[in-house]
Amino acid sequence: MAIIEVRNLTKSFGGIKAVDDVSVDVPENTLLGIIGPNGSGKTTFVNMITGFIRPDRGSVKFKGKELIGLTPYRITNMGVGRAFQMVKPFFHLPAFKNIIVPLSSDRVKATKGGGFGDKDAIALDILEEVGFERDSSVPYKTASVLPHGYLKRLELARLIALKAEVLILDELFSGLSIAEVTSIVPIIEKLLVEGKTIIMIEHRLKELFRIADNVIVFNFGRKIKEGKPKEILEDEEVKKAYLGVEV
Amino acid sequence: MNKENYRKERIDRCIKARSDDIYAISSMNEILYLIFPRAIPIFALAIFALILPLYWQKVIISTCIFAMLAVSWDFLSSCGMLSLGQALFFGIGSYIAGILNHYLHLPFYVTIPLATIFGGLLSTLLLLPVVRLRGIYFAMVTLILPLMLMRGIEATRIFGGNEGITGLSPFPNIWIELIIIITAMWVTLFALRRFISSDYGLIFVSIRDNDRATMASGINIYAFKAQALFIGSSICAFCGAFMTHSYMFTGIPVFTMEFSILPIAASAIGGIGSLAGPLLGAFVLVPLSEILREFGTIRVVFYGLVLVICVVALPEGIFHYLSRKYNEMERWVKIE
Numbered sequence: 001m002a003i004i005e006v007r008n009l010t011k012s013f014g015g016i017k018a019v020d021d022v023s024v025d026v027p028e029n030t031l032l033g034i035i036g037p038n039g040s041g042k043t044t045f046v047n048m049i050t051g052f053i054r055p056d057r058g059s060v061k062f063k064g065k066e067l068i069g070l071t072p073y074r075i076t077n078m079g080v081g082r083a084f085q086m087v088k089p090f091f092h093l094p095a096f097k098n099i100i101v102p103l104s105s106d107r108v109k110a111t112k113g114g115g116f117g118d119k120d121a122i123a124l125d126i127l128e129e130v131g132f133e134r135d136s137s138v139p140y141k142t143a144s145v146l147p148h149g150y151l152k153r154l155e156l157a158r159l160i161a162l163k164a165e166v167l168i169l170d171e172l173f174s175g176l177s178i179a180e181v182t183s184i185v186p187i188i189e190k191l192l193v194e195g196k197t198i199i200m201i202e203h204r205l206k207e208l209f210r211i212a213d214n215v216i217v218f219n220f221g222r223k224i225k226e227g228k229p230k231e232i233l234e235d236e237e238v239k240k241a242y243l244g245v246e247v
Numbered sequence: 248m249n250k251e252n253y254r255k256e257r258i259d260r261c262i263k264a265r266s267d268d269i270y271a272i273s274s275m276n277e278i279l280y281l282i283f284p285r286a287i288p289i290f291a292l293a294i295f296a297l298i299l300p301l302y303w304q305k306v307i308i309s310t311c312i313f314a315m316l317a318v319s320w321d322f323l324s325s326c327g328m329l330s331l332g333q334a335l336f337f338g339i340g341s342y343i344a345g346i347l348n349h350y351l352h353l354p355f356y357v358t359i360p361l362a363t364i365f366g367g368l369l370s371t372l373l374l375l376p377v378v379r380l381r382g383i384y385f386a387m388v389t390l391i392l393p394l395m396l397m398r399g400i401e402a403t404r405i406f407g408g409n410e411g412i413t414g415l416s417p418f419p420n421i422w423i424e425l426i427i428i429i430t431a432m433w434v435t436l437f438a439l440r441r442f443i444s445s446d447y448g449l450i451f452v453s454i455r456d457n458d459r460a461t462m463a464s465g466i467n468i469y470a471f472k473a474q475a476l477f478i479g480s481s482i483c484a485f486c487g488a489f490m491t492h493s494y495m496f497t498g499i500p501v502f503t504m505e506f507s508i509l510p511i512a513a514s515a516i517g518g519i520g521s522l523a524g525p526l527l528g529a530f531v532l533v534p535l536s537e538i539l540r541e542f543g544t545i546r547v548v549f550y551g552l553v554l555v556i557c558v559v560a561l562p563e564g565i566f567h568y569l570s571r572k573y574n575e576m577e578r579w580v581k582i583e
Contacts, residue, residue: 050463052459052462071462071467072459072462072463073462073463073465073466073467073468076462076463076464076465077465081463081465082463084459084460084463088457088459088460088463089456089457089460090452090453090456090457090460090461091456091457092452092455092456093449093452093453093456097449098453100446100449101449101450101453101461101464101466102464102465102466104446104447104449104450104466105464105465105466106465106467107465108465119446158460158463158464162464162465
């Protein structure tokens with residue numbers, strides 16, 4: 001049973017078809033990787049799933065419920081969370097206060113005891129989970145002074161705080177060092193163990209193919225290939241479109 | 248001192264670091280450290296209100312009104328809403344109080360609370376359709392609305408038209424006036440400061456920082472923006488209603504630009520984002536304008552000069568400068 005079912009999703013910006021008739025099923029508790037060259041419509045695709053852009057045509061079903069037409073906050077409250085490619089922390093707030101905001105959402109309040117208790121303490125726990133050293137001053141620093149790697153972790157922490165069932169990560173690894181990526185991969189693997197479903201847009205193929213169950217390839221707004229990471233790697237069309245190898 | 252190989256370092260005073268925490272109540276020193284900057288202005292204003300002659304007491308009243316407008320402007324801007332229309336909220340409050348008093352003969356202690364609540368509601372409803380707009384687009388709408396209401400009243404001649412409504416019932420005496428407005432101002436300031444640093448208030452600040460991320464955190468930002476609008480506009484409506492009874496008059500001048508622009512100027516020189524800064528700014532600008540009155544028409548030049556000097560010399564704002572001096576130590580450290 002697919003937790004996310006996308007059917008014939010289409011969006012044009014003027015004469016350009018940003019996303020053209022894309023259908024995909026994401027089975028529960030799997031990691032779907034989305035790859036493709038720049039401008040191939042990957043971010044537009046997740047923007048439509050999460051309600052930030054309304055598609056021209058098509059449907060997105062989450063557990064059988066239609067998402068198209070809902071506002072982003074509703075979709076988030078249903079359990080589909082997304083992290084942004086361009087990190088969007090609340091720059092004026094300390095890191096741990098950034099997590100208070102998702103903890104105040106209707107979704108978290110509806111969970112058992114979610115509306116009560118010391119939000120600061122919960123926030124610090126979540127931050128520790130994504131790699132903010134608890135006993136250091138990092139969780140208390142204003143987001144504007146945190147290095148890029150921590151801001152990416154903060155995006156992830158926001159989704160964990162929301163208890164999202166489907167996590168959509170838009171280029172989480174971009175701009176991170178190999179060491180930072182290797183320290184974030186276990187967090188994602190842990191989320192999978194906990195039963196979450198993850199959709200990742202990624203350019204770092206090596207890291208992605210190691211953890212992905214399925215991969216789809218975008219080019220010029222179309223889904224040109226879908227399959228296991230291994231199949232994708234060996235596919236000639238993908239190599240041509242994405243890796244730029246002459247065949 | 249040769250500063251070539253040195254850099255300036257700012258660190259919190261130890262007492263500041265301690266009094267941020269639960270230990271704030273552990274010693275007299277720390278309690279005083281926290282109370283001092285809050286108590287001094289409160290006592291100073293109370294004493295001034297007691298000893299100054301009637302004319303300057305009136306100045307204090309109008310200063311407090313502008314200070315509240317400025318605090319409300321800063322609150323709205325902290326929630327990501329750039330308002331150029333404090334006059335709209337102010338005017339609506341003023342007219343509601345005026346109408347209730349003139350047509351229904353209600354006393355001030357009924358009209359002011361009613362005008363505060365319904366003025367806030369009406370302003371929020373008026374701006375609800377444009378709450379989705381951001382930055383300058385929202386500002387444009389708030390700028391136009393008071394002008395529209397002004398011309399609308401002028402053209403349709405409702406509520407006294409051009410002449411407005413005169414002969415409204417005044418406050419019993421100046422002392423009641425002073426007590427009401429000064430108390431209201433301090434309550435507004437401290438309540439809003441407390442509110443905005445609470446977990447609930449945090450969401451308002453997060454909308455300013457990044458509305459998309461707030462949406463992606465499962466927050467209905469439009470509901471929160473409407474709440475912020477209600478809080479902000481109620482404060483202004485209160486000021487409007489208060490002034491109506493103080494001047495015993497309401498009319499189209501309540502929608503003039505002065506009530507929109509002066510709060511922004513006060514915020515700019517006082518320090519945006521602190522709520523206390525705009526209040527301080529209003530206490531500089533309004534009395535200054537009165538002092539300069541004896542220069543006649545040239546006072547605008549001096550007034551402008553002071554504004555420019557303040558903004559250029561202290562771009563961060565007077566309040567931020569003072570709070571930095573109070574809370575932080577500066578020292579020169581050698582660069583290694």
